Amino acid sequence: MISPEELLRSHNLSVTAQRLAVLKVVQREPHSTADDIYNNVSAEIGTISRQSVFDTVNSFSERGLLRRIQPMGSSARYETRIGDNHHHLICRSCACLVDIDCVTGMRPCLTAADNVPHGYVIDEAEVIFWGYCPSCQTQQPPTESISKKGKK
Amino acid sequence: MISPEELLRSHNLSVTAQRLAVLKVVQREPHSTADDIYNNVSAEIGTISRQSVFDTVNSFSERGLLRRIQPMGSSARYETRIGDNHHHLICRSCACLVDIDCVTGMRPCLTAADNVPHGYVIDEAEVIFWGYCPSCQTQQPPTESISKKGKK
DNA sequence: TAAAAATCTGTATTGAGTACAGAAAAATGC
DNA sequence: GCATTTTTCTGTACTCAATACAGATTTTTA
Numbered sequence: 001m002i003s004p005e006e007l008l009r010s011h012n013l014s015v016t017a018q019r020l021a022v023l024k025v026v027q028r029e030p031h032s033t034a035d036d037i038y039n040n041v042s043a044e045i046g047t048i049s050r051q052s053v054f055d056t057v058n059s060f061s062e063r064g065l066l067r068r069i070q071p072m073g074s075s076a077r078y079e080t081r082i083g084d085n086h087h088h089l090i091c092r093s094c095a096c097l098v099d100i101d102c103v104t105g106m107r108p109c110l111t112a113a114d115n116v117p118h119g120y121v122i123d124e125a126e127v128i129f130w131g132y133c134p135s136c137q138t139q140q141p142p143t144e145s146i147s148k149k150g151k152k
Numbered sequence: 153m154i155s156p157e158e159l160l161r162s163h164n165l166s167v168t169a170q171r172l173a174v175l176k177v178v179q180r181e182p183h184s185t186a187d188d189i190y191n192n193v194s195a196e197i198g199t200i201s202r203q204s205v206f207d208t209v210n211s212f213s214e215r216g217l218l219r220r221i222q223p224m225g226s227s228a229r230y231e232t233r234i235g236d237n238h239h240h241l242i243c244r245s246c247a248c249l250v251d252i253d254c255v256t257g258m259r260p261c262l263t264a265a266d267n268v269p270h271g272y273v274i275d276e277a278e279v280i281f282w283g284y285c286p287s288c289q290t291q292q293p294p295t296e297s298i299s300k301k302g303k304k
Numbered sequence: 305t306a307a308a309a310a311t312c313t314g315t316a317t318t319g320a321g322t323a324c325a326g327a328a329a330a331a332t333g334c
Numbered sequence: 335g336c337a338t339t340t341t342t343c344t345g346t347a348c349t350c351a352a353t354a355c356a357g358a359t360t361t362t363t364a
Binding site: 076091098117118120121122127128130134 | 220222224228241243250252268269270271272273274275276277278279280281282283284285286289
């Protein structure tokens with residue numbers, strides 16, 4: 001397994017304590033928000049500025065080191081699982097997020113896009129499943145946070 | 153075909169000029185933003201307040217009259233094609249958005265989610281394809297708006 | 305060790321959307 | 335047609351996420 005330092009260097013990024021810590025924290029806690037990262041990295045290496053967090057996650061996701069997920073209704077989340085084309089399931093009620101491995105091969109839903117308009121090139125399929133997590137099914141839907149009414 | 157008035161009434165919404173105009177405008181121009189709607193409805197019926205636009209699109213999407221799409225990097229968009237489970241293709245460069253009909257049946261990518269964690273219930277699969285539109289392929293990627301660097 | 309890159313501090317701004325409250329207008333039920 | 339209810343309008347304020355900038359400082363790299 002490639003070391004975090006090598007990972008940074010191979011993407012033309014100099015190795016700093018902040019970047020290593022961000023990487024480590026997101027690896028440990030996938031689906032972290034920028035704020036989560038700020039808090040955890042602070043605990044890890046003493047201090048980091050919010051700006052640096054944003055700078056870091058931005059340059060990381062631009063370069064493909066992090067994957068950014070931005071489901072509607074919540075702030076952006078980041079994860080280190082990239083390239084394996086897994087998907088996400090978000091609970092409409094409590095907004096919790098879990099990974100879902102896609103069973104239809106490596107580039108799953110791209111095959112579903114045979115009728116792409118002429119001239120377009122697709123390089124990624126982003127899939128978000130919406131539903132309800134176990135604990136939110138048993139109780140009444142709370143004060144209607146992200147949920148849609150009128151759906152079965 | 154059901155009339156817009158009936159559509160509103162059947163969802164327990166009283167019929168108002170604003171709501172009819174929002175419906176009409178979004179039908180005519182799918183993938184409209186709240187701002188687009190505000191402008192077009194203003195042209196249509198003289199005036200509408202921004203708050204009413206937000207109120208309207210929110211109650212509409214809560215009730216399933218409108219579908220809300222919220223791709224990262226741009227503001228929420230609304231469309232009237234609901235329930236047919238089509239998907240969207242967004243250009244990384246110019247952020248334009250087109251519909252894509254899914255070829256794998258009515259609830260396409262739900263079948264790809266066989267390994268759902270126990271206890272979860274899924275009711276919708278939201279799929280966004282990312283790529284490049286014809287005109288953005290021929291030219292150099294512009295000043296790096298939403299695009300990811302370092303991707304083939 | 306020098307040059308370049310990254311970070312920090314601090315402040316400010318943008319953009320999207322929400323909140324609220326009172327007044328006015330319109331739609332609905334009878 | 336009238337009363338009640340719902341919706342809309344006006345206007346202002348606020349939140350939250352993210353970005354921008356600028357100068358000083360620190361750290362990395364060559």
